[in-house]
Amino acid sequence: MTAVYRCRGVCAPALPVCGLRPVSEPGRQPSPCVRRCCxxxxxxxxxxxxxxxxxxxxxxxxxxxxxxxxxxxxxxxKGSAAPD
Incomplete structure (x- = not known):
């Protein structure tokens, strides 16, 4: 069985853009966070x-x-997608 660890808010305090709002600086990529941190x-x-x-x-x-x-x-x- 694979162990899964729940997010403890590590990214949110360090990265206020983590899924909460897009990066506002021009030319920057929006955060890929989908708010399913695990x-x-x-x-x-x-x-x-x-x-x-x-x-x-x-x-x-x-x-x-x-x-x-x-x-x-x-x-x-893509590599982790397992067939059902």
């Missing part, structure tokens, strides 16, 4: 696919780095 044993959010480090990095990341994070998170989510 980290697995690899510290990957089961909602958006980002790793905890990427969640914490988000607010300070450049536009290019945010695009990389979004692409990596999408690939993680």
């Amino acid at each position: 980290l697995n044993e690899q510290q990957r959010c089961l909602g958006c696919g980002r790793l905890l480090g990427e969640i914490l990095e988000w607010a300070q990341a450049s536009d290019e780095r945010q695009r990389q994070i979004v692409a990596a998170a999408a690939a993680r989510l």
